[in-house]
Amino acid sequence: MDVGQSMEPIRDDHITEPGLVVVDGASADDATASAFPDGEGAGIGAVRQAVILAGGVGSRMQPLTLTRPKPMVEVHGTPILRHQLDWFAGSGVERVVISAGHRAQVINDYLLACPSPVHTEVVVEPRPLGRGGGMKLAAAALEWPDEP
Structure with a gap:
């Protein structure tokens, strides 16, 4: 991305709670869960x-x-x-x-x-x-x- 380009703003419908942004139906917890398929460390609750x-x-x-x-x-x-x-x-x-x-x-x-x-x-x-x-x-x- 060029310095002069701007990123697409986050829409309100992407924000489900403070600090958690959902893009294309996947949350940060979903991404963490896929990184730890055995469940260890999955989600912020861990x-x-x-x-x-x-x-x-x-x-x-x-x-x-x-x-x-x-x-x-x-x-x-x-x-x-x-x-x-x-x-x-x-x-x-x-x-x-x-x-x-x-x-x-x-x-x-x-x-x-x-x-x-x-x-x-x-x-x-x-x-x-x-x-x-x-x-x-x-x-x-x-x-x-x-x-x-």
Whole structure:
């Protein structure tokens, strides 16, 4: 695809729940199930832990991110972070580690005021670490490091 071309937008009828996009009748869970035909690891329900990378400045989302980090930008009156945590909880995820950086205190304050439906830990990047650094920091906080 050329840089000047745009991708076809996702239509509302493709979105069945936050974070799950269905294309041509196949969901992400269907794709996972076909990757694990014996059933082991099939579906998001098999995953007990998750990482949310939330360390970026969000410069492309300004002015929405001038006073809050990207995960706290609201969609339908609710922070994106809450949509993610609710979806994880509904999918059987037990623990979420949030790797935060820019305006991490806003995330901490929100979680204190509105507790997460899953056990949630925020690890704060001492300086911008990039995707790999944020993931490494979060991985150190995972309760089950040998699991997906």
